[in-house]
Amino acid sequence: MRKLLQREFAGFITLALFLIYLAFAAPSFYSLGNLRDIALANVSVLLISTGMTLVIVVAEIDISVGSLFAICGVCGGLLARGGLPIWMLPFAGIAIGSALGAANGGLVSFVKAPSIVVTLATMVAWREALNWATGGAWVENLPANFQWFGLGQAAGEAVLFSATAVLFLAILWASHNLPAFRSIYATGSDAEAARLAGINTKLVVFAAFVLVGALTGLASVLNAVRFSDVPANAGIGLELQSIAAVVVGGTPITGGRGRLMGTLIGVALLGIIGPALTYLQLSPYWEKAIQGGIILVTVLFDALASRAEKRPALA
């Protein structure tokens, strides 16, 4: 347990305290319906944050995920309307997301452009391209089996939850047990040293962007099937949400370290604040302020922790 919660400690304690407080101050928060709503709303955030964690661990950043999310959703809707078998939708989302992620990764890795600039450019470009193409119109008149994959709400939700859980656990497990993931940490920690150790660091960085793209594409489709239409302006602010979750989870923005368990805690912590405010009968305007406060506190905790670490331990 101690090993599980080193750097994500601050987030974990805050989450635990907040949940205990809610149990006393607003017990109705714990109704099944409410918890399910919160989970549903955060499934896509968790998937994207998982990919974002790996991008941040390789010491890069991707702020284009919100735009990727919108494009994958609209494309998914159009494909479904065009007659694509409904079970293929998630795979279409993954394929489109991967392609867009590969464009980011290629520019960062092989053209050596800084990732913040590349993804800022693609964020704006894809968003505007989508606006131009759709004229802002939603994708409507979707086939009847689009919503919940035609399974009905209960079964559809079960599919969403289990797909997300299985993917998250698989990536969590892989991050500990696959040699390839160790290359990710090595590259983020010291790219030149990793290169000299025989790691293809360009490929590692490229792969991280493809992975976040794929997860964003999947998240977008899983999110879209909750509704009967696909909006053209989905995913605004998603990049900040996912980066914040990663940071609150204890992953330093400078790369090389960070763990997915922390990201899960980060997503949960930031995700429950909005709904909790309603139950505590506070103005929803507080949500962003509280989220900002939490980010600040984690970053401070992190700075203090790494200062303690830097003390020479051995002569």
Next chain:
Amino acid sequence: MIPVLEAVGIRKSFGGVRALRGVSFEVCAGEVHALVGENGAGKSTLIKIFAGALQPDEGEIRLEGTPIEHLTPAKSKSLGIAVIYQQPALFPDLTVSENIALAHEPPTAFRRIDWRKRNEHAATLLSRVGADMLPQAYVSSLSMPEQQLVEIAKAVDAEARLVIMDEPTASLGDRDAENLFRIVDELRKSGAAVIYISHRFEELFALADRVTVLRDGESMGTFPMAEMTNRDLVRLMVGREMEAVFPERNCTIGEPVLEVRHLSCVSRGVHDVSFVLRRGEVLGLAGLVGSGRTQFAETLFGLSRADGGSIAVGGKAVRIESPQQALALGLAYVPEDRRRHGVIMDFPVSMNTTLASLERVSRGGFLDFTAEQRVAEEYRERFRVKAPSVDTPVRNLSGGNQQKVSLARWLMTEPRVLILDEPTQGIDIGAKHEIYMLIGELAARGIGIILISSELAEVLGMSDRIAVMHAGRLAGVLDRNHADAHMVMELALGHAAVSD
């Protein structure tokens, strides 16, 4: 005569580690005072206290007899103490003259910058320290030795009473070192006090008036340099007699393992290098800094693309275009500047050891942590890495131990050819000896070793043959039995013709 700087009973602890246990030290005007000791003996802590970067827990510092309280970096500077660290601490995106002016420039009327005066002043200083760069040159465009000279120019400019030099020659070739010695001598003649830290005994004997030896945070005493011998110093530093720094090696040299023919990488300044390396052979690669040794090694290892020539490994012609290919062919490269590239600081000893051979600690494509721990523990013991456990981050190890971890990583790949680039730079004599022993062991097991080193004694002591580079070309290859320091230097300076 009152010493310029006097420290009495200095104690300093970090957490539970006592770095200094009551050290007293003094340095007088017009004196070069050598400070020696193994890594971790407390040299760096002591000079950081003099520089005001650290506060002592106990003890007193007096400057020309006056006790100084709460020394800060700014105060230390204003009192005329200049510190030149091992790694130059300059602003890379500013010019040489701006760097010099930032350290010390008298205020002008209306705080206006007089660029002409500033550049002229910098030019004078640079010529005084024997540097031939332009004052308008950006520091990022300078080589390491040139940056070191700018640091020295800053100290000269400040007319420091006390100049502290922490291994100033660690990154210098022999010619630049000569220039440095001249400057140190001038500083002494001008009446400044100099504290000089170095692991290279020859230069201490040539330069220093007195020497203070530190061991485990305690002073072993201060002695006139003229009364000391190499052996005395080693004994005081390590507390034991060191019979021979270089191990006896009597191994059989086998068939060629690496053949390099006319290898060039013009963009990195490597031209037409040819040699043969055999199983069990240590080939020393000597040359001045900037002679292209590292560039050659990087070309060989696939880090830079060769644009001419051929390579054969184990008799088979190969192309090496990436480090992955080099690794697969059985080449391993322990780079220079291990602090930056040799190990991954965030990783523990175990993960650093296995990084280049993860397939050997995997089962069915998944990491096997038990196997990893076992293998890492094995190498830790064999390489005598001083770390509490294999889970200790390498950040917390000393330089010598980091180097051993880096060596262990490459050894685990079971290479046929091992390229070592300055493997003992900046590490203490005890750890050096252990690394020499390891190199000997590896050669005895049939690995061909290319040893790049700027220390002549090391090249002469360890190599079977010595290849000398000059200006990106191989100036000559000498046999160990017929080589001496003078011959190597002549070749390195480009004086001698190419010989076989």
